Amino acid sequence: MTPVNTLEIRGLRITLPGTARPVLDGVDLTVGPGETVALVGESGSGKSLTSRSALRLMPPRAAVEGEVRVGGRDVLTMDAAELRAVRAGKVAMVFQDPRAAVNPLRRIGDFLTESVTLTKAMSRADAAARAAGLLRAVGLDDSVLHKYPGQVSGGMLQRVVIAAALMGDPALLLADEPTTALDVTSQAEVIALLAGLRERFGTGLLFVTHDLDLAAAISDRVYVMYAGRIAESGPAETLFARPRHPYTAALLASTPRMDGPRGRLAAIEGQPPDLREPLPGCAFAVRCPLATEVCDRRAPLPAAAPDRPDHRAACHHSDRLEGSNADARHH
DSSP, X not given: OOOOOSEEEEEEEEEOTTOSSXXXXXXXXXXXXXXXXXXXXXXXXXXXXXXXXXXXOOOTTOEEEEEXXXXXXXXXXXXXXXXXXXXXXXXXXXXXXXXXXXXXXXXXXXXXXXXXXXXXXXXXXXXXXXXXXXXXXXXXXXGGGGSOGGGSOHHHXXXXXHHHHTTTOOSEEEEESTTTTSXXXXXXXXXXXXXXXXXXXXXXXXXXXXXXXXXXXXXXXXEEEETTEEEEEEEHHHHHHSOOSHHXXXXXXXXXXXXXXXXXXXXXXXXXXXXXXXXXXXXXXXXXXXXXXHHHHSOOOOEEETTEXXXXXXXXXXXXXXXXXXXXXXX
């Protein structure tokens, strides 16, 4: 029997009042059991909204279509009790700023244990023991339980927030740019920690980031998002080595590298499309060097590479990108 995906998003379309097109436009995405999937794109592309849909955290007055299945159950059609159970145990989120996620006036031990004790998932004694064990798993000692958030560093507090996310033994962990507020050393530590915890606890991980190098370091598969649509998806190694969408290639070309050529970094000219304007064609067409008339008229459907069925791109000219300078530069 084929195992049920930890997260399966199908045809997710979210429209907000006053917009001419959906904020998310037919998003398809899966995370398998114990798999790490990266969701990459510019700010405003819809990454965070896609990840938060697993908890049904939608903007006010949003019109929602499609399916968001967690462990085979559609979150979008759950009643209040089912949704509380998902949020309390099956799915957990690590946000960008750890200090925004905690109450500065309460001890860290209370922060870690309150969700599972309030829902009566654990006794206070069991919750305290699990909190201490998870702190050790993230590289901290039990003394942190008695401290206040202001008494630990940002890197330590992000570890605390990760431990809190694991308290309910979730099947799916959503990490929404969890290293943005940290220094470079702490970033590397948190990335290694998440990878280790995924292996140890078998948790599916959806890692949201705008940093392609981070995505390459941690993920099994990658989805590249642009203007509310999935532009490209595939195994991380293949996608970064042989991009089939001009947006992915442009992101790679604009990523600074120590061993890269000297001089000004490449930049993606122009701006993402305005939500107040309709978008009949490809969202990236106005910024794309490969764009032709068909790109303005008709939105491309995702299609697999001829020799790589699990590597898909929504581009009318993917085959022109194969073997180009962009491809050679990253192969």
